[in-house]
Amino acid sequence: MQSGKYFGALFLLLLFLFIDIFLNCFIFTFRVENVVVLVLYIFQDICLVFALIVMSLMFVNTYIFQAGLVKILVKKFKLTIITNILYLCITIAFHIVDLNKRWKYPDYxxxxxxxxxxxxxxxxxxxxxxxxxxxxxxxRLADPLFYKDSQWIRNWLKGVKTGEHHQTSMVMTSHTLNKS
Incomplete structure (x- = not known):
């Protein structure tokens, strides 16, 4: 990793991860009022949304994205994108159901x-x-290889099948990269 260029974003991503783990582990150990649990749930959901935003900003700042090769990023990080969105949806659903039960049956x-x-x-x-x-x-997003032209991108572009309409811009970009 370069000298701190991506350290701030990496720090934020790991901070949001730690906050989520901490809240998942300890929110039920505290016997607190429903309003406090609501605030903690909202805080956890906001941290998850911010984590998605920071990760998206890191995607946008990559050389691959700026060169128009979004398909490479989607292919490399497809499982992360799916699990992030799925986890956010399931967490919000759980928070809603849990809070409904808490408010309907406070002593039950x-x-x-x-x-x-x-x-x-x-x-x-x-x-x-x-x-x-x-x-x-x-x-992986803190790796400087995602932020500059490199051989692995060129190798990936060579493997792209030509003749498909939606990949013509990627092939043209490959020719542009080879000239430089």
Missing amino acids: YYWDNFDLSILFTIQRLVAAFHYYFYKRTAL
């Missing part, structure tokens, strides 16, 4: 509810995949 033990238990389990399983792909992507 509602964890024996089948729907909430299944949603909680699915959210935690997807969280494990989210953490893995998110951290891997954050570290």
Whole structure:
């Protein structure tokens, strides 16, 4: 990694990851009022959205994106994009169901509810995949190779099939890259 050029974005991405892990681990250990849980859930959801925004900004700043080779980024980070969006949706759904149960039955033990238990389990399983792909992507996006022309991009472009309409701009970009 270059001397701190991408350190700020990497730090933010890892900070959002840590906040999410911390809240997932400890939010149920605190016996707090429903309003406090609501605020913590909103904070967690905002951190997830900001993490997606920072990661998207890192995608936009790459040489590959600026050269118009978005397909390479999508192919390399498809699982990360899918798990991030899926995790955000499942987390929001879990927060909504949990808060509804808390407000309807404040003194009732509602964890024996089948729907909430299944949603909680699915959210935690997807969280494990989210953490893995998110951290891997954050570290990979900090690699300077994504921010300059390099041989692996040219090799990928050579493997692109010519003659397909949606890939003609990528082939033209390949010829432009070879001339420089």
